[in-house]
Structure formats: structure tokens, C-alpha cells
Amino acid sequence: MAILDGAAGHLNTVGYIVLMMIGFYAMTGKSNLVKKLVGMNIFQWSIILFVVSLSAKRGASIPIVLDGHGGDAARVLDAALYVNPLPHVLMLTAIVVGVAITGVALALLLQIHRQFGTLEENELLERLRTSTGS
């Protein structure tokens, strides 16, 4: 277990990169547009996971001050006892913006399906080619 402790800090980064590459493969290799969006969400969440993992500290607590309201407000807190709150703030807003991006992308998909009747990439390219050629 002691050997694993030394390598564990790098092994979970490998896990995040594996998740990221699954999303990347879905965005490039799959031809269905909804599949591409699923891959985009996986990619986005794995990047958020990586940035949140930068905030972790061994033996630290969540970033909420214990008995802060009734207690002594002027005391100095120890920075080693709380995890880093800055990546949480940045990623919190990134998640909500991600939902707005997904909504816009799904609206585009609905409009594409109404115009062309399909969501497969190669069929879409074929119809585009024939409609511009004729």
C-alpha cells in the first residue's frame, strides 16, 4: 500500500486522460451527431474533473469554515486545513455554461433534422453535395 501511495498521485491523472480520450474518440470517430454531443459532454466533464483534482489536499476539509457564524470571526485560519476553493469556483461556472452550450447544440440538431431528415454525418454530407450540385 505504501508503494501505491507513491504512484497514486500520478495514476489517477492517467484515469482522467483515459476519460478525456474516450470523449475525443466519440467526437471524431462516431458519425451520429447526438453521439458526438455525448462525447463532448464526457470530454468537458473529464477536464472539469482534472481541474477540480488540482484543488485536493491530503488531510484537508471542505472549504466551509467550521462554526464561523457564532464563533470568533477575526481568528486566522490555517490554509492547510481547507482544500483550495479557487478551482471549485471556476469549474462551478463552467458546468452551468456547459448546459447552455448543450442546449444551443441540441437546438441546432433539431433544426438540422428538420432540414435534412437525418443526423448521420455521411448522409448529411451526401445530401449537401447533391443539393448544391443540382
Added chain:
Amino acid sequence: MTLPPEQPPDVIIKVVCRSLVPFIQLFGLYVVMHGHSSPGGGFQGGVILAASFVLLVLAEDRATLRHHIPPAALNASTSAGVLLFAGLGVVCLALGANYLDYGPLPFAEPRSIGMLVIEIGVGITVMAAMLSIFRDLLEF
């Protein structure tokens, strides 16, 4: 394949979802208001409030959203939250401080109150934006 909205919804689902919705909304308001001292805030509370209306629409028919929140009110509240946020910054500017610096607000705890106001603005915008996207996708 299309959404099946025409058939009347099941009465058990309707009654259970209708009785759950006020509690979900109360929890959403608690999350917005209590974000200062527990996990929560405007983003989370707004999404929870939007999810309660989504549950109501999924349990009943698609005219329910139009009945509970008129489209004009939805469009207006989408921009009202951003205006509340930016307007508080202008108020701070008028009181002689920097933009979004809550120090000179006339309250006992000015920074806490200022943060509460902008959390409410964020909550209104997030709720209305999510419901607006949901309505547009559903009615397309």
C-alpha cells in the same frame, strides 16, 4: 418517433408529482438563500427551481408551463436577473465605490447582503434560461 403528449397522463403520476413540486421549490429557495453557510448558491438553486417546473410539465401536458409561467414573464425574468446583478454594480458605483464593491451599501453587513442580492439575480437568470431552453426544445 415523437413525444406522446396527447394521451391523458396517469392520475397517480400526476397527483404524486403535483404534491412533490412545492417541496422541491421550497428546497430550491433554501439553497439560494442559504448559500452563505452551506453548499449552495444561485446556480444550484436556479437549476433546482427549473427542475421542479420540468417535473410538472413532464407529469402533465405541455400547456402547463404556459399556464403557470406566461412566455412574456419567462422572457422578462431571463433578463431581469442579469439586470439585478449589473444594477447592483451600478448602485455601488453611485455610492462612491468601485463596480461590484459592496462596502458602502447601507446595511449592517453590506458584503453579505450584496452577495445575497447577486445570488438571487443569478438564480432568477439560471432558472428562466433553463426553462426557456426547455420550452423552446419542447415546442419545436
Added chain:
Amino acid sequence: MKLLHLVATTVTGLLLIMGSLDLAETGDPAAPAATHVSPRYIESSLEETGVENMVTAVLADYRGFDTLGEVTVIFTGAIAVLLILRTGLKEDEE
């Protein structure tokens, strides 16, 4: 064609893993991310703002401009969906 995508994905992943070997360990209290700007937020946010939740304090007070831009992005997303789906073009395009 599928094989090409798979090879490209694998090569990109291996390059990213090679690059990630130089990162600090996850959970290291002496990592650069934990020693430069964040102790300032942790130590003095309660005293300066009177709010126990540091994430709310940083989100709404220290980085209020960031959140304002964020809310504007969400508002723009709602407007964009409205403009994409509410066009009257679909009848005369056919």
C-alpha cells in the same frame, strides 16, 4: 477509417500522459496550485466578507466580474436557442 481515429486518439492520449508526468502529485499540500494565491482566500475570506462558505465568497465578491460574465453567457445561450428554433423560415425553405 475507424482505425485511423483510434490511432490518433491513442497517440494523443500517450502524449498527454507523457506531459502529465511532470505535474505535481494529486493531493500534495506543497503543490504550486495550493501555495500561491489560494491561502489568501482561505485565511482572510471570513474576516473580510463575513461569509463562511469560501466558494460563495470567492464567486460573488472577489470574482464578481467573472460571475457577471458567466450569467451573461447563460442569458446569451437562452437567446440563441430562441433565435435558432423560432425562425419562420421552415415553410418557405421547403
Added chain:
Amino acid sequence: MIWSLDFVLLVLSVVCAVAAVQVRDLLASVVLLAAFSLFMCLLWTEMGAVDVAFTEAAVGAGVTTVFFVITVFKTDRVSRD
């Protein structure tokens, strides 16, 4: 952080992600994406990021899944690959 719990959750989320990408039924893919976001939420709770985990639990399983399900019902349900 607890390393063993972290690894178990990572392996489960990788399994969910591969299944969501490979399955042909798009509705199943969307539901597997919601399960993936649940494991993300558990990972963030275990790292101490409670606010981010709360947002993910409300957004990933709630709003994103509803948007995807509406789109899948209004378009084709079966994917070609």
C-alpha cells in the same frame, strides 16, 4: 482523499463512458451519460468539492438528461454506429 475509493469510482465511470459511446440505442446512451455524471458527482464529493458536486447532481442528472431525451424523441432513436 481516499485512493482506493477514487480508483473504484474512476473505473466505474470509465465503464459508463465506454458504454455510453458504444451503445447503438441513443436513449440508452443518454441514460448512461446520466450515470456517468453521477459517478463524476461522487468523485467530486470525495475530493471535497461539495459545491461542484451539488451543481453536477442537479445539472447532469436533471437538466442535461431532459434536454437530450427531448431531442432523441423528436429525432431518430437508433444510431448507425
